Amino acid sequence: MSNRQSKIRNFSIIAHIDHGKSTLADRLIQQSGLLTEREMQEQVLDNMDLERERGITIKAQAVRLIHKGKDGEEYTLNLIDTPGHVDFNYEVSRSLAACDGAVLVVDAAQGVEAQTLANVYLALDNNLEIVPVINKIDLPSAEPERVKAEIEDIIGLDCSEAPLISAKANINIDSVFDKIISDIPAPEGDESAPLKALIFDSFYDSYKGVIVFMRIFDGCVKKGTRVRFMATNKVFETVEVGVFGPGQFLPVDELKAGDVGYLTASIKNVRDTRIGDTVTTADNPVKEALPGYKKVNSMVYCGIFPADGSKYGDLRDALEKLQLNDAALRFEAETSVALGFGFRCGFLGLLHLEIIQERLEREYNLDLITTAPSVIYKVYLTDGTQIELSNPTDLPDVTTIERIEEPIVRAEIILPSEYIGTIMELCQQRRGEYEGMEYLEETRAVLTYRLPLNEIIYDFFDVLKSRSRGYASFDYELIGYEPSRLVKLDILVNREVVDALSFIVHEDSAQEKGRKMAEKLKKEIPRHQFEIPIQAAIGNKIIARETISAVRKDVLAKCYGGDITRKRKLLEKQKEGKKRMRQIGSIEVPQAAFMSVLKLDEE
Amino acid sequence: MTSLYIHIPFCRRKCLYCDFLSFSDTKYINEYFDALIKEINAFDCKKVRSIFIGGGTPSYIDSKYIGKIMEALSRYNIEKNAEITIEANPGTLTLQKLKAYKSYGINRISIGLQAWQNELLKALGRIHTRESFIENYENVLKAGFENINIDLMFSLPEQSIDMWLETLENVTALNPAHISAYSLIVEENTPFYDMELALPDDETDRKMYHSAIELLKAKGYMQYEISNFAKEGFHSVHNCAYWQRKEYKGFGLGAASLMDNCRTKNTESISDYIKGVTIAESEGLTKADCMAEYMFLGMRMKKGVSISGFKREFGEDMLEKYGKAFEKFKDFIEISGDFVRLNEKGIDISNMIFCEFI
Numbered sequence: 001m002s003n004r005q006s007k008i009r010n011f012s013i014i015a016h017i018d019h020g021k022s023t024l025a026d027r028l029i030q031q032s033g034l035l036t037e038r039e040m041q042e043q044v045l046d047n048m049d050l051e052r053e054r055g056i057t058i059k060a061q062a063v064r065l066i067h068k069g070k071d072g073e074e075y076t077l078n079l080i081d082t083p084g085h086v087d088f089n090y091e092v093s094r095s096l097a098a099c100d101g102a103v104l105v106v107d108a109a110q111g112v113e114a115q116t117l118a119n120v121y122l123a124l125d126n127n128l129e130i131v132p133v134i135n136k137i138d139l140p141s142a143e144p145e146r147v148k149a150e151i152e153d154i155i156g157l158d159c160s161e162a163p164l165i166s167a168k169a170n171i172n173i174d175s176v177f178d179k180i181i182s183d184i185p186a187p188e189g190d191e192s193a194p195l196k197a198l199i200f201d202s203f204y205d206s207y208k209g210v211i212v213f214m215r216i217f218d219g220c221v222k223k224g225t226r227v228r229f230m231a232t233n234k235v236f237e238t239v240e241v242g243v244f245g246p247g248q249f250l251p252v253d254e255l256k257a258g259d260v261g262y263l264t265a266s267i268k269n270v271r272d273t274r275i276g277d278t279v280t281t282a283d284n285p286v287k288e289a290l291p292g293y294k295k296v297n298s299m300v301y302c303g304i305f306p307a308d309g310s311k312y313g314d315l316r317d318a319l320e321k322l323q324l325n326d327a328a329l330r331f332e333a334e335t336s337v338a339l340g341f342g343f344r345c346g347f348l349g350l351l352h353l354e355i356i357q358e359r360l361e362r363e364y365n366l367d368l369i370t371t372a373p374s375v376i377y378k379v380y381l382t383d384g385t386q387i388e389l390s391n392p393t394d395l396p397d398v399t400t401i402e403r404i405e406e407p408i409v410r411a412e413i414i415l416p417s418e419y420i421g422t423i424m425e426l427c428q429q430r431r432g433e434y435e436g437m438e439y440l441e442e443t444r445a446v447l448t449y450r451l452p453l454n455e456i457i458y459d460f461f462d463v464l465k466s467r468s469r470g471y472a473s474f475d476y477e478l479i480g481y482e483p484s485r486l487v488k489l490d491i492l493v494n495r496e497v498v499d500a501l502s503f504i505v506h507e508d509s510a511q512e513k514g515r516k517m518a519e520k521l522k523k524e525i526p527r528h529q530f531e532i533p534i535q536a537a538i539g540n541k542i543i544a545r546e547t548i549s550a551v552r553k554d555v556l557a558k559c560y561g562g563d564i565t566r567k568r569k570l571l572e573k574q575k576e577g578k579k580r581m582r583q584i585g586s587i588e589v590p591q592a593a594f595m596s597v598l599k600l601d602e603e
Numbered sequence: 604m605t606s607l608y609i610h611i612p613f614c615r616r617k618c619l620y621c622d623f624l625s626f627s628d629t630k631y632i633n634e635y636f637d638a639l640i641k642e643i644n645a646f647d648c649k650k651v652r653s654i655f656i657g658g659g660t661p662s663y664i665d666s667k668y669i670g671k672i673m674e675a676l677s678r679y680n681i682e683k684n685a686e687i688t689i690e691a692n693p694g695t696l697t698l699q700k701l702k703a704y705k706s707y708g709i710n711r712i713s714i715g716l717q718a719w720q721n722e723l724l725k726a727l728g729r730i731h732t733r734e735s736f737i738e739n740y741e742n743v744l745k746a747g748f749e750n751i752n753i754d755l756m757f758s759l760p761e762q763s764i765d766m767w768l769e770t771l772e773n774v775t776a777l778n779p780a781h782i783s784a785y786s787l788i789v790e791e792n793t794p795f796y797d798m799e800l801a802l803p804d805d806e807t808d809r810k811m812y813h814s815a816i817e818l819l820k821a822k823g824y825m826q827y828e829i830s831n832f833a834k835e836g837f838h839s840v841h842n843c844a845y846w847q848r849k850e851y852k853g854f855g856l857g858a859a860s861l862m863d864n865c866r867t868k869n870t871e872s873i874s875d876y877i878k879g880v881t882i883a884e885s886e887g888l889t890k891a892d893c894m895a896e897y898m899f900l901g902m903r904m905k906k907g908v909s910i911s912g913f914k915r916e917f918g919e920d921m922l923e924k925y926g927k928a929f930e931k932f933k934d935f936i937e938i939s940g941d942f943v944r945l946n947e948k949g950i951d952i953s954n955m956i957f958c959e960f961i
Binding site for chain 2: 529551552553554555556557558559560561562564565567568570571572574575578586
């Protein structure tokens with residue numbers, strides 16, 4: 001270890017949602033004197049509006065802090081902030097792989113939660129030194145001693161010296177710096193070896209091209225270095241290297257083993273710079289890439305259509321722009337009989353889907369119709385071929401199908417013991433297979449279930465929260481595919497199949513889901529001048545039916561001189577309501593109806 | 604040619620369903636009429652086709668005020684056979700008052716009876732009974748009026764189909780020239796809106812409506828608008844002007860006008876009005892607005908809208924412009940010769956159809 005390296009600490013902060021990760025990060029940035037109070041925007045690291053609103057980190061961020069330690073020496077502390085959601089587990093794992101240690105923030109009132117555990121496991125997988133910190137000790141409900149004991153019992157981390165802090169109230173922040181410097185190992189690595197750097201994020205800048213965020217493990221890189229991205233095998237000439245000032249990029253001459261920084265090389269596409277990939281020198285490459293690289297696969301697909309068909313081109317432009325910065329977003333053109341031209345889009349998970357949808361609507365001002373999300377099914381045909389099905393509409397004729405396999409996840413749910421019965425019931429309803437239960441302490445347990453992914457992508461999280469009054473927390477990982485008795489449920493509106501409403505469902509719940517779907521649509525679709533049958537069908541077999549009765553009366557009895565303007569406004573309003581609908585044959589269907597399948601369990 | 608409307612915002616008491624601009628306080632009655640006459644004097648028009656004195660209850664106040672109005676209007680060129688209507692409520696029509704109206708040149712009386720059954724009248728908050736109506740009606744005949752309208756309502760709380768038929772039977776037995784039959788609309792900002800009412804369902808409402816059309820037809824009343832029925836030659840000239848988008852000018856509180864494709868509305872504040880403030884809202888209509896109005900007002904009338912008239916006014920082919928809508932609602936619309944009209948089923952869902960023209 002060089003003397004330079006001994007003054008560097010690379011770390012991240014991990015926590016369950018709302019335990020104060022971003023607040024602590026802000027406080028560390030502020031204390032290191034990089035920003036004054038006035039310059040300090042709330043939660044500097046969460047850049048996107050969406051992140052601020054939802055209180056979550058969507059993309060990884062990094063910042064370099066300069067801190068004078070107790071020994072009087074100046075330390076460079078590289079904080080790599082990680083996304084905080086299961087959808088982005090892979091990104092989290094790569095960010096953690098770029099670190100040597102992690103500060104584990106645990107809420108002094110709430111204690112260990114599902115994401116606390118999930119993040120700790122990820123950190124341990126990456127051999128990180130974990131520094132536990134108890135946050136929110138100023139809360140009246142804070143029980144730091146109980147929470148410390150809990151961390152020791154459940155995770156096995158020594159908490160005797162864990163700083164007791166309040167990031168919000170600025171209590172004991174110095175002790176966090178001290179622990180980072182004393183407990184987290186300094187980076188090692190050979191500056192003269194061939195370049196070996198890990199990409200933990202990248203983002204597209206319209207002036208500089210892709211900015212690659214990386215941790216240098218061996219070697220060094222500077223302007224002019226020809227670098228190779230090992231997974232994509234692309235070679236670029238480095239234009240600039242630098243480090244992360246708060247809210248800005250600071251160019252430096254050179255990045256060396258142990259550093260965290262960025263490089264730019266006039267790269268046009270984030271797809272060339274995949275998270276988890278290894279950067280090396282083109283002329284003197286390392287033999288082996290860093291372990292852990294994975295091609296990210298979409299887990300959830302849905303159709304996104306412009307509400308106004310003429311905005312198809314705008315939607316494509318917007319998706320292309322988002323994709324510049326989001327290598328995990330997939331899309332390809334899709335044509336629906338009901339909804340016209342749109343895109344089949346692939347996402348890491350439901351949150352990722354919602355984020356993209358919201359960004360399209362907000363940042364690009366698009367009015368969208370989104371169809372129900374679907375997982376990817378593996379369909380094995382009788383002719384021995386196999387297809388990956390992400391759009392229920394494309395399911396081949398049943399007679400040609402040998403079997404269908406669906407993705408299965410292992411879910412861990414941490415919850416107060418009083419809700420165990422209710423939540424087990426929920427998991428059974430969702431075709432869950434019980435794997436085990438462990439008491440974390442007397443009043444809290446962790447439940448493990450195997451669940452089909454298609455049972456949890458819709459509303460599982462919402463239902464879980466409401467049935468546990470918000471106390472249960474949940475995390476999952478994909479464990480594989482299993483054969484299952486699945487069928488495609490078609491919905492017929494006025495005797496015509498509406499392709500955008502088809503979904504895949506387990507045979508045993510088809511009847512119930514079909515009935516609920518028909519009931520739901522009966523409520524969503526306004527009455528017309530004629531009767532409209534709503535039917536749910538499997539193949540040619542109708543399994544549920546509802547009828548939307550015809551409008552009997554929609555007439556203004558009285559309309560004289562004084563009312564005409566008002567009556568015209570009323571008609572305009574009525575017409576306006578229709579505009580937000582999709583015409584399917586002779587039926588006007590509100591946009592929300594296409595998401596009905598998501599809300600079948602609502603009362 | 605212009606139609607004139609004069610608004611009298613006074614009532615003995617406001618009915619529970621009423622959302623018209625009216626009140627029982629007559630404190631400012633003199634100032635109000637002064638302002639009204641000023642407004643009339645400030646206006647100039649060529650020829651008057653019809654006059655309608657509405658309210659409120661114009662028959663509630665002393666007839667001398669009506670005399671003043673008619674005097675002020677007399678400086679206009681009023682057509683010889685112009686239809687001149689005053690609105691009246693039973694319980695306010697004395698023979699003396701009616702004779703005075705007659706002497707002012709008023710030739711049509713529109714009486715708000717609404718229902719035959721005293722229990723329904725009470726529930727509506729009406730000030731009169733069936734008996735006071737009959738007595739007043741006799742006065743109207745005695746005073747020599749021949750063109751009489753009776754306003755009726757159906758779909759009332761607690762009203763059965765039989766009660767409605769009883770109302771129609773009794774009213775047609777009196778043989779008025781004109782009958783208006785409205786389905787009750789519970790408007791916001793009325794006491795009815797906040798009350799729990801046992802209203803007939805849509806099915807019953809439509810039964811009442813269609814049975815009224817049938818019964819009135821049998822008694823010699825032809826339907827000429829969604830809610831209006833008349834003996835041969837007695838349709839309301841004034842109201843038809845509204846549906847045919849003819850020019851009209853309104854005087855008084857909250858009164859509306861249509862002049863040169865501009866819709867205006869007077870202030871609804873009586874204190875402003877008596878200070879001389881009149882127009883509060885004004886909206887110039889675009890060609891698209893005018894075409895929409897042509898359709899949704901014209902199609903209220905049984906006769907329907909004229910294809911050639913549309914072409915003359917807007918230079919566009921109605922069948923081409925609205926062909927899709929006509930096709931969509933072909934079971935509810937009748938196209939014959941120069942006219943496009945709603946059929947009886949079409950009236951029931953007329954708003955849905957009218958939306959196509961907006």
